[in-house]
Amino acid sequence: MTLSKTNVLFDKILLVTAATDEIREVPEYAAYYDTGKNLLIMKDAYVSVRDGLIIYIGLDRVSAEAAFAGDNFEIYNGKNKLVWPTMANTHGHIPMTLMRNQTDDHNLHDWLFNVIFPMEAHLTPEHVYHGSMLGMAEMIRHGTGAAADMYYFSDSVAQAARQSGFRLNVCCDGKLEGSDGKSHVSDNELASFKERWEGGSEGLIRTSLLVHSIYLYEPYLYEELAAAARKHDMYVQVHISETSKEVEDCLAKYGKRPPQQLDKFGLLDGHVIAAHCVHLDDDDRALLAARKVTVAHNPASNFKLGSGFADIAAMVQAGIHVSLGTDGAASNNNLDLYQEMRLAGYLAKGLTGDASVLPAGQLIQMATLNGMRGLGFDRVGCLLPGWKADLQIVDIDHPAMQPLGDPEAALVYSCSSGNVESMMVDGVWLMYKNDLKTIDEEKTIAEAVSYSNKLS
Amino acid sequence: MTLSKTNVLFDKILLVTAATDEIREVPEYAAYYDTGKNLLIMKDAYVSVRDGLIIYIGLDRVSAEAAFAGDNFEIYNGKNKLVWPTMANTHGHIPMTLMRNQTDDHNLHDWLFNVIFPMEAHLTPEHVYHGSMLGMAEMIRHGTGAAADMYYFSDSVAQAARQSGFRLNVCCDGKLEGSDGKSHVSDNELASFKERWEGGSEGLIRTSLLVHSIYLYEPYLYEELAAAARKHDMYVQVHISETSKEVEDCLAKYGKRPPQQLDKFGLLDGHVIAAHCVHLDDDDRALLAARKVTVAHNPASNFKLGSGFADIAAMVQAGIHVSLGTDGAASNNNLDLYQEMRLAGYLAKGLTGDASVLPAGQLIQMATLNGMRGLGFDRVGCLLPGWKADLQIVDIDHPAMQPLGDPEAALVYSCSSGNVESMMVDGVWLMYKNDLKTIDEEKTIAEAVSYSNKLS
Numbered sequence: 001m002t003l004s005k006t007n008v009l010f011d012k013i014l015l016v017t018a019a020t021d022e023i024r025e026v027p028e029y030a031a032y033y034d035t036g037k038n039l040l041i042m043k044d045a046y047v048s049v050r051d052g053l054i055i056y057i058g059l060d061r062v063s064a065e066a067a068f069a070g071d072n073f074e075i076y077n078g079k080n081k082l083v084w085p086t087m088a089n090t091h092g093h094i095p096m097t098l099m100r101n102q103t104d105d106h107n108l109h110d111w112l113f114n115v116i117f118p119m120e121a122h123l124t125p126e127h128v129y130h131g132s133m134l135g136m137a138e139m140i141r142h143g144t145g146a147a148a149d150m151y152y153f154s155d156s157v158a159q160a161a162r163q164s165g166f167r168l169n170v171c172c173d174g175k176l177e178g179s180d181g182k183s184h185v186s187d188n189e190l191a192s193f194k195e196r197w198e199g200g201s202e203g204l205i206r207t208s209l210l211v212h213s214i215y216l217y218e219p220y221l222y223e224e225l226a227a228a229a230r231k232h233d234m235y236v237q238v239h240i241s242e243t244s245k246e247v248e249d250c251l252a253k254y255g256k257r258p259p260q261q262l263d264k265f266g267l268l269d270g271h272v273i274a275a276h277c278v279h280l281d282d283d284d285r286a287l288l289a290a291r292k293v294t295v296a297h298n299p300a301s302n303f304k305l306g307s308g309f310a311d312i313a314a315m316v317q318a319g320i321h322v323s324l325g326t327d328g329a330a331s332n333n334n335l336d337l338y339q340e341m342r343l344a345g346y347l348a349k350g351l352t353g354d355a356s357v358l359p360a361g362q363l364i365q366m367a368t369l370n371g372m373r374g375l376g377f378d379r380v381g382c383l384l385p386g387w388k389a390d391l392q393i394v395d396i397d398h399p400a401m402q403p404l405g406d407p408e409a410a411l412v413y414s415c416s417s418g419n420v421e422s423m424m425v426d427g428v429w430l431m432y433k434n435d436l437k438t439i440d441e442e443k444t445i446a447e448a449v450s451y452s453n454k455l456s
Numbered sequence: 457m458t459l460s461k462t463n464v465l466f467d468k469i470l471l472v473t474a475a476t477d478e479i480r481e482v483p484e485y486a487a488y489y490d491t492g493k494n495l496l497i498m499k500d501a502y503v504s505v506r507d508g509l510i511i512y513i514g515l516d517r518v519s520a521e522a523a524f525a526g527d528n529f530e531i532y533n534g535k536n537k538l539v540w541p542t543m544a545n546t547h548g549h550i551p552m553t554l555m556r557n558q559t560d561d562h563n564l565h566d567w568l569f570n571v572i573f574p575m576e577a578h579l580t581p582e583h584v585y586h587g588s589m590l591g592m593a594e595m596i597r598h599g600t601g602a603a604a605d606m607y608y609f610s611d612s613v614a615q616a617a618r619q620s621g622f623r624l625n626v627c628c629d630g631k632l633e634g635s636d637g638k639s640h641v642s643d644n645e646l647a648s649f650k651e652r653w654e655g656g657s658e659g660l661i662r663t664s665l666l667v668h669s670i671y672l673y674e675p676y677l678y679e680e681l682a683a684a685a686r687k688h689d690m691y692v693q694v695h696i697s698e699t700s701k702e703v704e705d706c707l708a709k710y711g712k713r714p715p716q717q718l719d720k721f722g723l724l725d726g727h728v729i730a731a732h733c734v735h736l737d738d739d740d741r742a743l744l745a746a747r748k749v750t751v752a753h754n755p756a757s758n759f760k761l762g763s764g765f766a767d768i769a770a771m772v773q774a775g776i777h778v779s780l781g782t783d784g785a786a787s788n789n790n791l792d793l794y795q796e797m798r799l800a801g802y803l804a805k806g807l808t809g810d811a812s813v814l815p816a817g818q819l820i821q822m823a824t825l826n827g828m829r830g831l832g833f834d835r836v837g838c839l840l841p842g843w844k845a846d847l848q849i850v851d852i853d854h855p856a857m858q859p860l861g862d863p864e865a866a867l868v869y870s871c872s873s874g875n876v877e878s879m880m881v882d883g884v885w886l887m888y889k890n891d892l893k894t895i896d897e898e899k900t901i902a903e904a905v906s907y908s909n910k911l912s
Contacts, residue, residue: 101860101869105815343799349761399553400598403553403556404556410556413788416873
């Protein structure tokens with residue numbers, strides 16, 4: 001269980017990455033950049049990783065080796081392998097892995113009040129830590145290298161990420177009971193949480209202010225939350241318009257729809273990750289685009305809870321920055337972004353009746369680059385020299401992945417998480433040839449099962 | 457590459473199976489039968505398989521061993537394993553694996569006329585054989601033990617099934633050009649095809665008459681097809697109401713909707729497997745229920761081609777026998793029924809807005825028992841003494857499958873095809889601890905890729 005960075009030369013591998021403006025400007029990549037797909041696709045590529053950074057991508061073995069400048073490196077055979085960036089899970093409640101497969105086929109109100117809340121009453125920081133370790137083990141196996149988290153006992157979630165080398169944007173609740181007997185945002189709580197986890201994390205951990213939704217707090221608290229987000233320059237994680245009931249209730253209470261009302265409170269000014277956004281109208285979409293909000297689309301959870309169909313094609317059309325999330329394992333019941341990426345494509349095509357909307361390259365961008373940007377991780381989510389070595393290796397020598405055809409279609413529509421063979425975050429192997437390297441998997445599963453049993 | 461039956465004792469394994477009337481009547485299973493879920497769930501079970509049949513299921517090791525009556529048997533350690541029936545894929549075009557990931561993000565008409573048809577013009581029996589072998593390798597890895605097939609060069613598809621020990625219900629086209637220059641159904645063709653493949657197959661191969669859809673033939677031919685299905689007592693495989701255009705065109709041409717018109721031609725009288733059924737009204741549903749048609753629901757393909765949302769909850773409510781299919785790999789792009797089972801649940805809950813519809817146990821029944829019955833395989837799809845040894849072993853010692861919780865929810869919503877470790881059909885191991893036993897996987901992939909390259 002170490003967190004040491006490995007220098008690696010990937011030898012003749014198939015590379016797929018979403019493209020950025022940077023890629024488009026590099027002349028030597030022009031031949032491999034597909035404008036229509038907005039992807040860089042390079043066969044038999046050499047990829048050099050040193051000290052946590054990608055330092056070479058190209059077809060020249062000599063240059064790939066020279067980039068190590070004499071440092072040692074290992075060689076990873078790229079035959080029948082595909083390398084692409086790790087994925088970013090922009091919405092979830094990671095410790096809810098403890099409630100996996102115990103809460104199914106219930107409607108939302110029944111699910112929340114009669115199943116989830118009674119279980120959550122038993123939670124301790126130890127539960128949350130072990131549930132987080134399990135969730136991170138699962139995400140690492142599924143090629144996900146970063147996640148947002150919104151839950152209780154956030155220190156335990158952050159501790160699990162630090163230990164496992166996983167990128168995390170973790171919510172701080174930051175509310176304390178004041179002398180008036182009501183909740184108030186505590187600047188001290190926020191400042192110390194942010195310092196505790198962002199400090200010394202080498203950029204692996206970011207913090208957010210938890211703003212659950214428009215329906216949970218009194219108006220004064222939204223104003224305090226907005227002021228705190230500005231003052232501490234914190235990201236905001238919030239659920240927006242998950243159900244039609246939320247929209248109707250908000251209209252009844254405030255005379256505005258959730259995005260408008262949150263904006264009125266000043267809560268859409270900074271870096272906002274808005275989960276769900278199932279029930280939006282044109283004005284909502286224009287507002288979220290104008291405020292540069294990152295939407296976390298959670299198709300599995302929305303389907304499974306019967307929350308409705310988010311119109312992602314319309315969001316993209318409106319210029320919204322869309323990314324993908326799994327939501328918690330209690331409403332999913334897995335943390336598998338391969339599934340979410342595919343579902344997002346299915347839903348967009350099904351809802352519009354147009355098979356050409358949201359092509360595979362766009363889904364890859366949502367799952368990687370858009371997600372990493374939304375979580376606040378800079379130079380992550382794209383494979384380019386100078387960018388962080390956050391990448392995963394997929395075994396394409398499998399009957400479900402052959403003939404490979406268009407690699408981006410294979411990743412989105414044929415690949416399953418079981419094909420992920422290795423993955424690294426920040427140059428550290430978190431899984432190497434199917435073995436987890438920073439998590440003791442057997443112990444993690446056993447502890448999580450034991451703490452899960454303590455929830456009832 | 458042998459097809460020998462193995463005697464096996466599964467030692468303390470978690471067993472999950474859809475229930476039949478038979479299970480409900482066996483007193484010793486009463487304690488393990490969950491009426492609400494309509495499932496038999498038994499922990500630490502012993503399962504004995506001899507000579508292709510399940511001969512014991514229960515908690516008594518002595519009885520489990522005694523059932524072999526002195527014959528040799530191997531022991532399969534059931535620790536952290538789950539056994540449930542193999543799945544049945546009730547609609548597809550197996551050889552279209554050759555076109556995987558080469559035809560994405562096109563609308564249906566463009567896809568069919570500008571992409572698929574030009575490729576299919578190059579097809580030979582060898583293409584079809586190698587594409588079929590690849591599709592069967594994929595399905596075996598994904599826990600599927602039986603499939604329907606509707607394609608060209610059906611002898612090649614049947615040959616692949618015979619070789620790999622896979623259950624198949626394969627279409628015969630059975631049409632020849634008559635002296636009038638038009639297509640006519642040939643009794644000789646049908647009789648010889650049926651005899652050639654059903655004969656000597658030990659029940660592993662069934663044959664169907666291919667009735668593509670209501671929009672492809674002239675009226676006289678539907679009447680000939682109906683007469684031939686009756687005469688030869690053949691199953692019928694047909695696409696019904698896949699798109700709204702099909703329904704509109706049928707109404708314009710015949711003044712009836714597709715199910716009504718096919719029924720008028722006499723084509724719904726026998727054993728019918730109707731693929732898609734996306735656009736049905738109440739009368740359509742009542743008719744399909746009355747005619748005991750097996751519907752093959754293909755959610756991935758319907759989503760991906762933008763065909764619309766099939767209302768499975770309404771079909772089940774109407775008493776229709778619903779099963780699951782993948783359609784061809786050119787419009788999916790995989791043959792993974794774990795995905796279809798999950799999608800069917802998602803879609804039903806999403807479409808109705810009711811998270812409680814189509815509970816996991818019902819989805820398991822669709823994927824196994826309903827599918828096997830629909831394909832014409834008797835005493836397959838359920839784990840019970842006297843039934844065929846068609847079963848799969850899932851490794852549940854995986855971070856995405858723990859805590860396991862309700863086993864049926866774990867199978868439907870957490871499990872992915874990569875967790876399937878072994879599977880047998882008719883007592884023959886087709887995959888044993890991740891190795892394919894009847895298919896040379898490396899050669900199969902290489903041949904399929906080579907033949908795929910010959911399509912353009």
